[in-house]
Amino acid sequence: MRTVYVNGSYLPETEAHVSIFDRGFLFADGVYEVTLVLGGKLVDFAAHLHRLHRSLNELRIAPPVSDDDLLDIHRALIRQNQIDEGLIYLQVTRGAADRDFLFPDAATPRTLVLFTQKKAILNNPVAERGQRVITIEDLRWRRCDIKTVQLLYPSLAKMEAKSRGADDAWLVRDGFVTEGTSNNAYIVTRNGTIVTRDLSTDILHGVTRHSVLQCAHDLQLKVEERPFAVGEIGEAAEAFTTSSSGLVNPVVEIDGATIGDGNPGPIAKRLRHIYIQRSRDTAI
Known part of the structure; x- marks a missing residue:
């Protein structure tokens, strides 16, 4: 069973949940990145972070954590899931709020989710x-x-x-x-x-x-x-x-x-x- 990351916690995938009021679910109001893992290491990670910040900025969503924290989370998931080759998906949404087309207050906590996929990338x-x-x-x-x-x-x-x-x-x-x-x-x-x-x-x-x-x-x-x-x-x-x-x-x-x-x-x-x-x- 995979360990995933949800809003500050590492959890078994069966115990991971987000709110039904999350704007990613209601409005697709969020962005994502997917980073390649080869030999247990992250490929082009700095470039993925740069694009993540660009996407967040275009949607006026503040980053939920620092870049150093994101690197630590990625590496922790690689270790805990024993990923040698595969992918790590990261999703950031504007967070959970009562349904409204208008954005919620900027202080609304963003939702941050990361999960891994073991996958044969090289021998395709x-x-x-x-x-x-x-x-x-x-x-x-x-x-x-x-x-x-x-x-x-x-x-x-x-x-x-x-x-x-x-x-x-x-x-x-x-x-x-x-x-x-x-x-x-x-x-x-x-x-x-x-x-x-x-x-x-x-x-x-x-x-x-x-x-x-x-x-x-x-x-x-x-x-x-x-x-x-x-x-x-x-x-x-x-x-x-x-x-x-x-x-x-x-x-x-x-x-x-x-x-x-x-x-x-x-x-x-x-x-x-x-x-x-x-x-x-x-x-x-």
Whole structure:
């Protein structure tokens, strides 16, 4: 049984509770982060904290504890749950208050929850064979840069992909790919250029995205940060996604059509290898 953290206490998961009046439950009024654990250490933790503060600031939610406290909580959960490889989820909501669209008093205690997932991240069969992806209209709100807990539409899109025999969906707005349901999306042109959507309110500013693009820079690969059209995917040499749970994950099929030769491409495989190596070296 997992030990989780809820508002200052470490508890067995079966004893952990939050109020039915919590605004995360009533309004999806909260944000989250998910940090990769490799070798019992945290990957890109400082970047996750930076994005957490950005999301909290955009929603005008004060941080519930200090950054040092958050690091201590993450490490305590790793020890208590014996996590060598997996993920730690952190959620902060505006707290519990009587139901009202207006924000409660700023003194209302925020809700802070963290829990772990043991998961095989490195030996991922999907990464070995490559993902099959469908495209679906992007009907999310226009502040996708804030990592909120309102994930219903990505969940619906993921279920649509599953019902059509695919692994994931890429979301499309005005003919251009924004991102995946829980990842950033990339194509590689036939001249070897990596193309991914530029940062804006239309996509999440991925922590793994930033690190992988730095890896690409170190390898002297050409990168273009711009929207790419659905029609460009079929002409691409390869494609992939990035996320904390998927790392660099090749895509070999889009809407039933093969990308490249139908196998994970060399650039995606190389970036995955380099990113894993970098993560092991820099984890804390």
